[in-house]
Amino acid sequence: MSTQMLPWILGRGLGIAGYLSLFGLTAFGLWLRHPWRIRVSKPAPETVLRVHAVLAPLTLVLIVGHVIALVLDRYAGVGWLGAVAPGGSSYRPLAVALGTLSLYFGAIVGATAALAGRWGRLPWLPVHRLASLAFVAVWLHGILAGSDTKVMLPIYIVTGALTLAGWMTRRLAKPSLTPHRERPAAADRTDVPMLTAGRR
Amino acid sequence: MTVREQRLDDEAPVALAIDMIRCDGHGICAWLFPDRITLDRWGFPLVDRSPVAHEDRNRAMRAVRACPRAALIANTVPAARTGATVQP
Numbered sequence: 001m002s003t004q005m006l007p008w009i010l011g012r013g014l015g016i017a018g019y020l021s022l023f024g025l026t027a028f029g030l031w032l033r034h035p036w037r038i039r040v041s042k043p044a045p046e047t048v049l050r051v052h053a054v055l056a057p058l059t060l061v062l063i064v065g066h067v068i069a070l071v072l073d074r075y076a077g078v079g080w081l082g083a084v085a086p087g088g089s090s091y092r093p094l095a096v097a098l099g100t101l102s103l104y105f106g107a108i109v110g111a112t113a114a115l116a117g118r119w120g121r122l123p124w125l126p127v128h129r130l131a132s133l134a135f136v137a138v139w140l141h142g143i144l145a146g147s148d149t150k151v152m153l154p155i156y157i158v159t160g161a162l163t164l165a166g167w168m169t170r171r172l173a174k175p176s177l178t179p180h181r182e183r184p185a186a187a188d189r190t191d192v193p194m195l196t197a198g199r200r
Numbered sequence: 201m202t203v204r205e206q207r208l209d210d211e212a213p214v215a216l217a218i219d220m221i222r223c224d225g226h227g228i229c230a231w232l233f234p235d236r237i238t239l240d241r242w243g244f245p246l247v248d249r250s251p252v253a254h255e256d257r258n259r260a261m262r263a264v265r266a267c268p269r270a271a272l273i274a275n276t277v278p279a280a281r282t283g284a285t286v287q288p
Contacts, residue, residue, distance in 0.1 A: 033225060038242050045243035046234075049227045116228055117266025125226065125268035 008076065011069035012148065018062035019142050022106075023159045025055040026135050030166040035173035056110050063103060095145035102137035105130045135163060214274040216260060218247045222271035229272050233263040237272075251277045 028051050031037055037045070070076045071083045078096060082089025086097035109131045112124040139160050143149055149156075216236060225243040235256065236248040252260045252274075264274045 032227060032243065041241055044241065045225075045227060045239040046230060048243075049231055049239070053231060113228075117232060117262035117264070121265050121270070123268070124228075124266070 004075075007069045007073035011066055011073055011076065012146075014062050014066040014069055015142070015146070016152065018059055018066050019138060020155075020159075021055055021059040021062055022135065022138055023163065025052060025059050026131065026163055027166060028052040028055065029131065030163070030170055034166065034170045036169065056113070060106070060110060063106070067099075067103070092145050095141055098137045099141035099145060102134045102141060105134035105137065109134060132167060139163075212276040213251050213254070214257060214260060215249050215251045215277045216247050216264070217249055217273045217275055218245050219271045219273060220244070222269045224269050224271070226268055228266050228268070229263040232266055233259050236260065237263065245272070247272070 028048050032045070032048050032052060037048075043051075067083050070078045071080055077091030078089045082091070082093070082096050083100065086100045087093050089096035109128055112122060112127040116122055116124040139156060142152065143156055146152055216233075223244060225239075225245075227239055227243055227245070229245055229247075230237045230239045233256075236252065238246045240246055261274060264272045
């Protein structure tokens with residue numbers, strides 16, 4: 001293997017790893033509030049939450065590595081402009097633009113969640129819904145931009161179908177499946193009475 | 201005006217409570233303040249309602265602000281219950 005090939009191989013490897021990490025991140029995120037989770041005790045909700053939160057920075061690192069490796073590859077035709085400006089790539093501009101946009105979406109989604117509650121009531125949840133858009137953009141980016149799409153196609157189809165199924169079943173399942181409205185008192189451990197908050 | 205919309209005194213001791221009708225089980229409260237908030241097997245919060253220690257107050261208030269449904273509530277606690285002195 002020549003050293004000239006190294007950025008290309010790194011870029012492809014990190015891109016695939018980043019996609020699989022994003023798939024895990026999305027899947028765990030969907031499962032967090034999926035109505036079917038009440039039928040399954042494992043993994044525990046806290047574990048799902050932790051895995052979801054850990055996969056987010058991991059995905060970011062892998063994707064940033066993917067971008068840097070391909071920018072440093074002189075033969076890839078992406079360059080810094082193509083990496084940061086949608087449409088600025090000479091190699092498959094639309095496909096690369098989808099990747100750039102998804103990186104921006106992902107960064108916004110991750111940053112608002114990471115900063116939730118730090119400065120007032122930041123509306124992180126509506127922003128979090130951009131994650132669906134980011135996943136679709138990444139999926140299309142992988143299929144349209146990858147030079148080895150034929151080899152990867154089964155993985156894209158399976159992960160895409162699983163994500164779509166998770167997203168649709170979560171939206172279509174009835175809210176009445178959530179159990180908490182039947183047990184409003186179960187959440188409290190001690191008997192501190194409800195008090196009115198003091199005003200300034 | 202609900203309790204959630206009122207401003208709490210910055211130094212007042214607080215205790216957390218959860219409005220289970222509003223709660224949708226997003227779980228971010230348990231992520232931000234795991235010492236006092238855990239999740240049940242369905243992913244809904246179990247809140248320790250005893251007064252929050254002064255050094256944990258900022259983390260508690262961050263969890264309150266982060267709740268997308270405004271279901272986590274911080275109530276002021278009379279100083280007599282915590283043994284602390286509250287500035288008027």
